Amino acid sequence: MTESTIAAEDIPVLEVTDLEVRFGSGGATVYAVNGVSLSMRAGETLALVGESGSGKSTIAKAVVGLVEPAAGEVLLRGRTQAAQRVHRDKATRADIQMVFQNPVGSLNPFMTVEQNIAEPLRNRGVGKAERGARVRELLDMVGLDADTVGARRPGQISGGQAQRVSIARALATEPAVLIADEAVSALDVSVQATVLNVLRRIVDQQNVAMLFISHDLAVVRNVSDTVAVLHLGQLCEIGPTEAVLSAPAHHYTAALRAAVPEPGVPLGDPGMTDADPPSPRIKPTGCSFRDRCLAATALCAAERPALTMVGPDRGVACHHPLERAARAADPVPSTLGAPA
Amino acid sequence: MTATASETLALEVRDLEVNFVSGETVTYVLEGVSLDVRQGEAVGIVGESGSGKSVFARTILGIRPRGSVVDIHGSIRVAGADQLAATDAEIRSRAGDLASMIYQDPMSSLNPTVRVWRQIVEAITNRRRVRRDDARAQAVELLRSVGVPDPEARAMAYPGEFSGGMLQRVGIAAAIASHPDLLLADEPTTALDVTVQRRVLDLLDDVRAASGMGLVLVTHDLGLLADRTDRTVVMYAGRIMETGPTGIVASTPAHPYTRGLLAAIPRLSGPIQRELPAIGGSLPPLSAPRAGCPFAARCPVVQERCFTERPPAVTVADGHTAHCWAVADDQEASR
Numbered sequence: 309m310t311e312s313t314i315a316a317e318d319i320p321v322l323e324v325t326d327l328e329v330r331f332g333s334g335g336a337t338v339y340a341v342n343g344v345s346l347s348m349r350a351g352e353t354l355a356l357v358g359e360s361g362s363g364k365s366t367i368a369k370a371v372v373g374l375v376e377p378a379a380g381e382v383l384l385r386g387r388t389q390a391a392q393r394v395h396r397d398k399a400t401r402a403d404i405q406m407v408f409q410n411p412v413g414s415l416n417p418f419m420t421v422e423q424n425i426a427e428p429l430r431n432r433g434v435g436k437a438e439r440g441a442r443v444r445e446l447l448d449m450v451g452l453d454a455d456t457v458g459a460r461r462p463g464q465i466s467g468g469q470a471q472r473v474s475i476a477r478a479l480a481t482e483p484a485v486l487i488a489d490e491a492v493s494a495l496d497v498s499v500q501a502t503v504l505n506v507l508r509r510i511v512d513q514q515n516v517a518m519l520f521i522s523h524d525l526a527v528v529r530n531v532s533d534t535v536a537v538l539h540l541g542q543l544c545e546i547g548p549t550e551a552v553l554s555a556p557a558h559h560y561t562a563a564l565r566a567a568v569p570e571p572g573v574p575l576g577d578p579g580m581t582d583a584d585p586p587s588p589r590i591k592p593t594g595c596s597f598r599d600r601c602l603a604a605t606a607l608c609a610a611e612r613p614a615l616t617m618v619g620p621d622r623g624v625a626c627h628h629p630l631e632r633a634a635r636a637a638d639p640v641p642s643t644l645g646a647p648a
Numbered sequence: 649m650t651a652t653a654s655e656t657l658a659l660e661v662r663d664l665e666v667n668f669v670s671g672e673t674v675t676y677v678l679e680g681v682s683l684d685v686r687q688g689e690a691v692g693i694v695g696e697s698g699s700g701k702s703v704f705a706r707t708i709l710g711i712r713p714r715g716s717v718v719d720i721h722g723s724i725r726v727a728g729a730d731q732l733a734a735t736d737a738e739i740r741s742r743a744g745d746l747a748s749m750i751y752q753d754p755m756s757s758l759n760p761t762v763r764v765w766r767q768i769v770e771a772i773t774n775r776r777r778v779r780r781d782d783a784r785a786q787a788v789e790l791l792r793s794v795g796v797p798d799p800e801a802r803a804m805a806y807p808g809e810f811s812g813g814m815l816q817r818v819g820i821a822a823a824i825a826s827h828p829d830l831l832l833a834d835e836p837t838t839a840l841d842v843t844v845q846r847r848v849l850d851l852l853d854d855v856r857a858a859s860g861m862g863l864v865l866v867t868h869d870l871g872l873l874a875d876r877t878d879r880t881v882v883m884y885a886g887r888i889m890e891t892g893p894t895g896i897v898a899s900t901p902a903h904p905y906t907r908g909l910l911a912a913i914p915r916l917s918g919p920i921q922r923e924l925p926a927i928g929g930s931l932p933p934l935s936a937p938r939a940g941c942p943f944a945a946r947c948p949v950v951q952e953r954c955f956t957e958r959p960p961a962v963t964v965a966d967g968h969t970a971h972c973w974a975v976a977d978d979q980e981a982s983r
Contacts, residue, residue: 359841360812466930467697496696496868501912501926508922523841526914530921550920567842568916569871572898575846582847584811 319386320347321517322371322404322485327380329366329541338588340366342541342596343380345615348517350484353508355520355532355549357564361588363541364521368487371519372404384484402432402481409490411471415462421447421473422458428480446476449514450506468499472506479510486510487519492527504531525568529553534621537561540588540596543615547622557624560597595627603628656728658830658862659685659708659747664722666700666707666886670715675934677703679886679942680722685830685862690853692865692873692894695883696909698931701866704883705832708864709749710739727829744771747830748823750852753839754815758807764818765791765803771826790821794851813844817851824855831856834866849876870910874898879967882906885932885942892968902962902970905943941972949974 329341341363348354356364369375371382373393382389384403390396408414415424425446426439434442444454450472462470471491478486488507492500508531511518522528528535528549535549537558545558556562563580583599595601598608607627615623666678678700685691695701710731712718724731726746731739748771751757758767765787766773773783784803791799794817807815816836823831833852837845853876856863865877873880873894880897882890882905890903901907908927915921929946932938941947944954954973961969962976 359843468930497909497912498696498927499930501914501924502928504914505923505926524914525842526916529916530914530924553916563843565916567846569842569846569869569874570916571870571910571913572874572895573871573917574875578843578846580843584813 320383321350321385322346322348322519323381323383323386324367324371325381325383327367327370327382328378329363329370329375330378331375336589337591339590339592340541340588341370341377342592344536344538344541344543345380346536346543346546348485348519350517351511351515352534353511353518353520353532355522355528355535356538357522357525357528357535358538359523359564359585361540361585362538364538365489366541367538368406368489368519368521371485371487372406373401398432402428403484404487405478405481405483405485406487406489407471407474407478407491409494411467411474411494412462414474415470415477417462420459420461421452421465422454424462424473425477425480428477432481442480443476446479447473449479449510450476451502452476466499468495468502471495471503475503475506475510479514479516482514483516485519486516487521489521490523491520493522493524500527507531525553525565526570537564540585540592542592542596542612543623543625544597545624545626546615547619547624551619551622555630557618557622557629558597558626559601559603559628559630562630563600595625655686657684657725658687658689658727659683659864660723660725661708662723664704664707664724665720666703667719668713669717669719673935674719676937677886677934678707679938681883681886681888682722683881683888683891685864687829687862688856688860689879690856690863690865690877692867692877692880693883694867694870694873694880696868696931698885698934699883700886701883702834705749705834705864705866708830709747709832710734710736710743711749741775743774744823744826744828745775746828747832748826748828750816750819750823750831750833750836752835754812754819755807755839757819758815758822760807763804763806764810767807768803768818768822769825770822786825787821790825791818794818794821794824794855795847796821811844812840813848816840816844816848820848820851820855824859824861827859828861830862830864832864832866835868836865837872838867838869845872852876870898870913882909885938886934887938887942888971889943890968890970890972892964896965896968902964902968902975903972904947904949904974906970908946908948 324346327341327344331338331340358364370377373396376391384400422443425443429439429442447454452472457465492503520532532549535552536546537544539560544560545552566576566579580600586599594610595608595613598604613625613627615625618624661683664678664681668675693701708724729746765784768787768790769783788799788803791803796802796817837848877894880894881888884905889905901910911925912927927946932942940956941954941959944950951973959971959973961971962979963969
């Protein structure tokens with residue numbers, strides 16, 4: 309990770325190209341991911357957001373090699389990777405690590421905190437003395453004291469501490485890519501803040517690329533550099549997080565943003581119809597959001613909108629994107645210049 | 649919050665203490681909680697895990713955990729009727745009549761092998777003999793009233809045939825079937841997507857406005873209460889920390905815990921926070937009664953007496969109360 313030649317920096321650490329994932333077959337096929345391309349650089353956090361069924365976790369599984377894509381490729385530092393994890397070499401497996409939603413359930417309950425973190429090191433043949441030192445270092449990285457929590461078991465520490473332990477374990481193999489799949493969703497807000505701060509610091513200091521999967525737009529805003537908005541396995545919009553969230557170009561992004569309740573802030577216009585998202589069992593045609601979209605036309609049913617660049621690093625897949633002027637008229641009321 | 653003498657409160661809880669006794673170990677879950685809910689009023693109870701908010705809701709309804717003895721002190725009245733003096737049989741026989749509950753996961757609170765119409769009218773058909781056709785017609789009407797499209801056909805479906813949001817509407821229909829005086833909703837939208845959450849909360853607003861029942865909305869999400877409840881109650885480690893009008897608690901919280909909680913919530917508006925202000929430390933053990941203030945060990949404005957003396961209820965403004973020594977000092981100084 310420390311080899312910082314300019315050429316190496318230019319190659320994305322992780323790329324996903326035209327990814328398609330299906331589950332089942334025949335009439336029971338679920339079209340989970342339908343042609344998604346993503347690219348990540350070292351030290352960058354890419355957030356995947358969307359509702360349940362948007363395909364965000366499936367993309368993560370394809371990256372790790374836990375599901376086999378129907379089409380598309382996963383590339384690590386420009387090299388195409390085998391679809392299945394078992395067919396990937398040891399170094400590649402170590403390079404992509406994952407943190408899950410349930411921290412206690414993802415640790416071995418019979419091992420101490422130290423043993424849990426040391427296990428991936430032992431698997432790589434790291435000697436005992438070195439392991440001990442490295443475990444201390446890893447615990448320090450996530451803000452935990454080895455003397456206090458090291459000898460405890462996952463059941464004896466709090467949820468927030470357990471999640472920091474699983475982050476430390478994921479970092480043990482010095483991965484280039486860290487995937488956090490709803491890693492703070494099960495935590496209380498007061499604890500969530502600590503874990504988010506730890507993740508941010510790790511991305512900055514360890515120069516890893518983080519794929520941050522979340523349904524929570526407010527969390528995503530405060531943790532990611534780039535955001536990709538997914539709806540039923542299709543990429544709606546991608547771009548710098550603040551630009552996308554402050555002035556969405558896709559109607560789905562705008563609707564998703566309008567639905568987030570904030571303390572003391574009344575909700576704005578929903579910006580979408582009452583329709584439920586269409587079934588992922590139907591082979592997608594056109595734009596997947598059209599039934600819920602207020603701006604949909606016949607074109608949206610006939611033709612799938614291609615991802616078009618609308619600004620620097622900013623892409624939107626919509627036949628009738630929100631104009632920049634409309635986007636600037638943000639639904640959040642400004643307190644400045646309000647008549648007394 | 650003072651009710652007129654003639655008005656019967658939808659809910660009246662006084663000094664509720666709940667301890668779970670399991671063998672030798674005692675868990676002190678609620679330590680003296682009082683709450684009034686008027687008819688037609690919506691009150692939000694917000695708290696993190698371990699705050700006792702769910703146990704509070706369940707105790708009101710008469711649901712006790714299996715496998716442990718529950719030691720309850722204080723009083724609970726729902727629409728004037730004493731809930732604690734009632735026997736289990738009485739509680740069961742009037743289930744749904746006085747108070748009913750909407751649960752977090754509609755998929756697991758409904759029976760997957762029974763058509764939804766039967767489950768919606770269960771609270772009615774369990775007590776009275778109702779003709780099958782009449783019962784089904786009632787269920788269809790209820791489904792229509794909670795906004796389920798094509799209610800005649802959907803009444804015949806099984807829970808697994810609904811989406812999460814639609815199924816929570818079925819849960820609401822079942823909860824309001826026998827016109828309860830009090831509706832308790834325990835994290836009713838936590839399992840749902842935000843876009844669906846909004847519609848379910850809108851429905852709860854409509855149902856309350858139409859029926860005039862009291863609503864207690866239990867949640868971990870302070871943001872969700874804006875515009876939805878008249879008052880907010882903030883709970884921590886089995887105690888009420890702060891009570892006040894929802895808008896006031898969210899904009900000018902008095903208690904240090906509420907302030908910390910609000911600061912830790914990532915925001916969609918305002919400056920981006922690269923370093924979120926976390927609340928250090930963790931919940932005190934519930935295996936012993938909390939001396940003084942339960943938040944003392946994590947509190948930024950802690951004083952010595954916070955560890956030993958239980959803080960008084962300090963009135964900050966009309967209807968806005970905080971249980972805190974620091975707030976008490978501030979009030980004293982400004983007097």
